[in-house]
Amino acid sequence: GNSVTQMEGPVTLSEEAFLTINCTYTATGYPSLFWYVQYPGEGLQLLLKATKADDKGSNKGFEATYRKETTSFHLEKGSVQVSDSAVYFCALSFDDKIIFGKGTRLHILP
Amino acid sequence: SAVISQKPSRDICQRGTSLTIQCQVDSQVTMMFWYRQQPGQSLTLIATANQGSEATYESGFVIDKFPISRPNLTFSTLTVSNMSPEDSSIYLCSVESVAGVVGYTFGSGTRLTVV
Numbered sequence: 001g002n003s004v005t006q007m008e009g010p011v012t013l014s015e016e017a018f019l020t021i022n023c024t025y026t027a028t029g030y031p032s033l034f035w036y037v038q039y040p041g042e043g044l045q046l047l048l049k050a051t052k053a054d055d056k057g058s059n060k061g062f063e064a065t066y067r068k069e070t071t072s073f074h075l076e077k078g079s080v081q082v083s084d085s086a087v088y089f090c091a092l093s094f095d096d097k098i099i100f101g102k103g104t105r106l107h108i109l110p
Numbered sequence: 111s112a113v114i115s116q117k118p119s120r121d122i123c124q125r126g127t128s129l130t131i132q133c134q135v136d137s138q139v140t141m142m143f144w145y146r147q148q149p150g151q152s153l154t155l156i157a158t159a160n161q162g163s164e165a166t167y168e169s170g171f172v173i174d175k176f177p178i179s180r181p182n183l184t185f186s187t188l189t190v191s192n193m194s195p196e197d198s199s200i201y202l203c204s205v206e207s208v209a210g211v212v213g214y215t216f217g218s219g220t221r222l223t224v225v
Binding site: 032034036042043044045046049089093096097098099100101102103 | 116141143151152153155158202204206213214215216217218219
């Protein structure tokens with residue numbers, strides 16, 4: 001079946017550190033891939049997306065590339081800020097449904 | 111992208127009672143989705159609601175426990191019935207962002223605590 005696996009948190013980094021949150025997926029067909037972010041006390045927000053292989057989604061300094069050969073969609077940011085502290089969800093969509101990973105809590109220290 | 115207004119934002123309810131959560135979208139959408147996010151967990155799809163037809167429930171969710179209404183293309187409600195403490199979660203509605211654009215928009219969620 002379709003599923004999303006992402007690295008478990010919490011991830012704690014110092015400000016300006018490089019961030020990678022791993023995400024791999026299992027899917028039949030060709031899903032679209034997403035990263036969502038949930039800031040403390042708020043709902044989900046779409047961070048970035050990629051709809052086909054080799055697409056790179058980017059937003060707010062975050063990037064992720066749709067890698068079909070490795071079935072991955074790792075989230076990266078070159079220099080994190082305290083304001084990036086949140087829970088990040090990797091997700092895939094197919095047939096009008098979206099499946100989420102378990103989320104990775106990111107904590108950035110000043 | 112569509113804008114979703116979801117309410118209430120939070121509630122504390124007595125066990126055995128029911129709570130109805132509302133989602134209002136600022137544009138017409140074909141499909142609306144209801145999710146549950148249990149404490150420390152990811153989101154789980156409860157059901158998909160299409161206007162003019164019965165909602166489609168995912169495995170583990172039933173209409174008697176989570177009745178859904180979809181009276182028009184901009185509005186839906188989810189009721190959590192006969193609540194128990196295990197129903198304490200965040201409930202979110204979602205729609206596809208805009209026609210032809212891949213992605214989903216979520217409401218801000220309803221944080222439900224059952225005591």
